[in-house]
Amino acid sequence: MREIENESGAQHNPKRLPFDRDVFEEYISGGPYLEYVVWPVMFLHQGGPMLGKGVAHGTREAIGRLDDEHLTWKTAE
Secondary structure, X not given: OEOEEOOOOOEEOOEOOXXXXXXXXXXXXXXXXXXXXXXXXXXXXXXXXXXXXXXXXXXXXXXXXXXXHHHOOOOOO
């Protein structure tokens, strides 16, 4: 597993945010942690009422992984 290096040179593994079911519907699979957002949540204005829930993919992994597959575009041959 690769680690992220910040400006100070220290390395760390990114921790995932908790999956908030009040704000997001699950996409494909669920879990206690947020992996990525498919469709963002919509609010009327900042701090205002929610117009519609977002859609997000959940995961069971608390720590994010960065590998080459997530960092490059795949092209059709």
